[in-house]
Amino acid sequence: MLHCKHLMLAGRLEVGKTLVFQNERIGRKQIRALLALLVDLEDFAPGRAVARIGQGDEALFVKRYRRSMKPWWKRILRRPYQSPLRNEAMLLARLQALGFPAPEPLLYTESRHPRFHQSLLLTRFLPGVPLAILTGEALLRGAHKALSLLAQLHAHGIAHGDCNPYNFLVAEQAYLLDFERADDFSREAAIDDFKKIMLRLRDLGLSDQVLEALAARYASEADSPVLDARAILAELQGLSVVRKPTRWRPPQQLQGLL
Secondary structure: OEEEEEOOOOOOOOOEEEEEEEOOOOOHHHHHHHHHHHHHOOOOEOOEEEEEEOOHHHOEEEEEEEEEOOOHHHHOOOOOOOOHHHHHHHHHHHHHHHOOOOOOEEEEEEEEOOOEEEEEEEEEOOOOEEHHHOOHHHHHHHHHHHHHHHHHHHHOOEEOOOOOHHHEEEOOOEEEOOOOOOEEOOHHHHHHHHHHHHHHHHHOOOOHHHHHHHHHHHHHHOOOOOOOHHHHHHHOOOOOOOOOOOOOOOOEEEOOOO
16 A cells, blocks of 8 residues: 555654555554654664564564755755655565565655654565675575576566665575665666676675676576676676675664564
8 A cells, every 4th residue: 555644643843744655554553663662773874774673573674764954045956855765665565566575565654853854664574694795605596596586676677776785685585675776677777787786796706607607597587688698797807896885784673562
């Protein structure tokens, strides 16, 4: 269910709260419980926090982003702000309808406070380990699952936009995460996705022979390939990855029930 309305859940300092996405199973009681739990949420980077709520199969995952609200005379000189979490919530709802292995979206809200804009995204917690921290045979198996997922995503008409190994979660089944930069498919965006994941996998130590097998895996998942995976892989010979510090952190653990 997708809808947009104002909620009467504002605190004394809150200007307004808008509910953009809500699963039928999440009601006012659950929203109030969530907001109470988030009092203990800590930022892992400026304006960004992630947490796991509860344990086991019923665990939930929450993202909270905050952006400073500059004075009005600065705001009018730029485009209206839209949180990347809103884009992710809408894409996850679309992927849920397609049966694609990605987080199940439950709730997305936005609120404006005197000093900042806040957005919250609640999804079901998924088991697994990020592809980026696997090694050996586990990395090899996970990489094959990752390229298969990427091909399926492109076949659904979506480009990921941030295709790095931290955004592939590997367990018995693999999942694709973090659709903040995702957009409708284009050949250029698909090539960017493919190049990024292949360069990062090479940086993790996978050989050229393994990368060729992964390119073949990508191509085999598409009925009508939109790009020549082997040719693009050949273009990457000699290119290097500038290793940047990742902002990925294990989620904070919050105790409570919704």
